[in-house]
Amino acid sequence: MIETKEIKIDGVLQSAQKQSIDKSAPTFVSVTEQIEWIDPIDFFQAGKGIEENRIYWSSADQKTQFIGIGDALLFHDVDASYQGLKEKWKQTMENSWIVNPFDQYKTGPIAFGGFPFDAEEKVEELWEEFNGSQFRVPTFLLTIDKNKAFLTTTVYVEQGSNIDQLAAELITKKNQLLLVSKPTYQENHIVLKHEVDPAEWKKLVHKATTAIDSEKVDKIVLARELQIEFDDVCDIGQVLGRLQKTQENSFVFAWEKDNVCFIGATPERLVKVDNQQLFSTCLAGTAPRGNTKEEDSYFGQQLLQDQKNRNEHQFVVDMIKEAVCSFAKYVEIPDQPILYPLKNLQHLFTPVQAELDQGYTLLDVVEKLHPTPALCGFPRESSLDFIRKFEQLKRGWYGAPIGWFDQYFDGEFAVAIRSALVAGDKASLFAGCGLVQDSDPEIEYQETNIKFTPMLQALGG
Numbered sequence: 050m051i052e053t054k055e056i057k058i059d060g061v062l063q064s065a066q067k068q069s070i071d072k073s074a075p076t077f078v079s080v081t082e083q084i085e086w087i088d089p090i091d092f093f094q095a096g097k098g099i100e101e102n103r104i105y106w107s108s109a110d111q112k113t114q115f116i117g118i119g120d121a122l123l124f125h126d127v128d129a130s131y132q133g134l135k136e137k138w139k140q141t142m143e144n145s146w147i148v149n150p151f152d153q154y155k156t157g158p159i160a161f162g163g164f165p166f167d168a169e170e171k172v173e174e175l176w177e178e179f180n181g182s183q184f185r186v187p188t189f190l191l192t193i194d195k196n197k198a199f200l201t202t203t204v205y206v207e208q209g210s211n212i213d214q215l216a217a218e219l220i221t222k223k224n225q226l227l228l229v230s231k232p233t234y235q236e237n238h239i240v241l242k243h244e245v246d247p248a249e250w251k252k253l254v255h256k257a258t259t260a261i262d263s264e265k266v267d268k269i270v271l272a273r274e275l276q277i278e279f280d281d282v283c284d285i286g287q288v289l290g291r292l293q294k295t296q297e298n299s300f301v302f303a304w305e306k307d308n309v310c311f312i313g314a315t316p317e318r319l320v321k322v323d324n325q326q327l328f329s330t331c332l333a334g335t336a337p338r339g340n341t342k343e344e345d346s347y348f349g350q351q352l353l354q355d356q357k358n359r360n361e362h363q364f365v366v367d368m369i370k371e372a373v374c375s376f377a378k379y380v381e382i383p384d385q386p387i388l389y390p391l392k393n394l395q396h397l398f399t400p401v402q403a404e405l406d407q408g409y410t411l412l413d414v415v416e417k418l419h420p421t422p423a424l425c426g427f428p429r430e431s432s433l434d435f436i437r438k439f440e441q442l443k444r445g446w447y448g449a450p451i452g453w454f455d456q457y458f459d460g461e462f463a464v465a466i467r468s469a470l471v472a473g474d475k476a477s478l479f480a481g482c483g484l485v486q487d488s489d490p491e492i493e494y495q496e497t498n499i500k501f502t503p504m505l506q507a508l509g510g
């Protein structure tokens with residue numbers, strides 16, 4: 050049993066209401082309590098039907114998991130302004146009433162969200178629910194930090210709110226979430242797979258390498274789409290469970306918006322900031338895993354020595370180094386990449402560490418870094434130009450920053466690759482490749498096939 054001092058929610062809401070009367074403004078209320086450990090995916094599944102819009106996030110080491118149910122607050126910005134978001138969050142925190150004795154455990158007011166890959170991309174049908182940048186604070190947030198569990202409840206209180214009713218509603222929903230018996234999961238069955246124009250995509254790879262030969266651009270990342278259909282509405286909880294079990298060294302995420310879900314397991318950290326300590330990742334260059342230990346290490350060694358992959362990787366290292374240098378006095382980056390093993394493939398990996406200068410926060414770094422040459426190319430302008438002109442796919446949030454930040458702007462963003470957009474009984478999967486001078490269309494096509502595999506398997510393929 051956990052010894053917790055029970056927090057009387059109605060008392061908190063009353064105090065918050067007094068504040069909103071004094072300030073003539075609604076108060077953002079956030080209350081954190083420690084609870085008995087609960088299975089995070091069961092909690093996610095239990096949230097279905099209690100409130101709309103769930104979120105799931107797991108750090109790559111799986112030590113931290115966040116599960117959010119409902120939206121207490123939503124910042125939606127079609128222009129995806131980073132600085133605008135910073136301002137809105139500061140204002141929210143100024144008019145808040147926070148009860149949180151567990152600050153150090155990634156609890157309290159935390160905003161979850163993402164940005165589009167390219168804010169100038171015209172949003173079409175597929176990404177309608179995920180247009181612009183969207184950040185939200187869940188009504189109920191379960192934080193799993195190692196073996197501890199916390200529940201943060203968030204609600205707005207206004208001058209005229211009916212406190213008794215609000216408190217009763219929150220308590221009922223909380224009990225529904227926490228006292229549920231083991232929820233049920235549905236197996237997903239894929240009945241149709243459709244690769245969007247692979248022949249066209251290979252031609253485009255050729256076009257990109259031709260552009261690279263002409264020396265105006267050094268690297269271009271091109272992505273493609275795989276569409277699938279299920280025999281029934283896809284059970285997201287089931288997919289999450291599989292991703293969490295199979296995709297080690299990856300951030301697992303699921304963002305629901307009006308019954309559409311953007312879900313994935315990405316190995317690529319964009320940036321994490323914890324108390325001014327900055328961590329970023331250069332991840333580019335890919336090889337398959339071997340079937341035996343010998344084969345696996347052979348593929349790994351080949352990858353480490355392969356000039357084409359090393360070139361792909363180096364553009365990312367150089368750019369991230371330069372970008373981070375503008376925020377920090379020193380940056381620690383090893384000279385040589387190492388291997389980053391995943392279930393279905395391995396990457397070249399260079400970690401980046403720095404101490405962020407005072408005055409800068411996580412969102413400043415995200416704004417500066419995105420899009421890195423890992424997802425866009427190098428130089429940024431000419432590669433983005435090529436993508437805008439010729440890539441057939443609408444990227445939406447694919448390849449873009451997705452993550453969270455807390456009250457103090459500490460938090461973490463990953464690059465949303467190895468991902469899919471699931472809408473009812475349909476899904477679109479996305480995978481891309483970094484192209485350099487000697488990229489071969491067929492080999493790059495095979496590389497995207499392996500990159501589809503983790504999501505495809507988790508979805509039931």
Ligand SMILES: C=C(O[C@@H]1C=C(C(=O)O)C=C[C@H]1O)C(=O)O
Binds near residue numbers: 423484
């Ligand atoms: C673009 C993707 O991945 C990126 C491209 C890689 C490559 O081409 O080697 C490797 C990791 C990522 O930087 C993707 O998975 O969709």
Ligand SMILES: [Mg+2]
Binds near residue numbers: 483
């Ligand atoms: Mg590659």
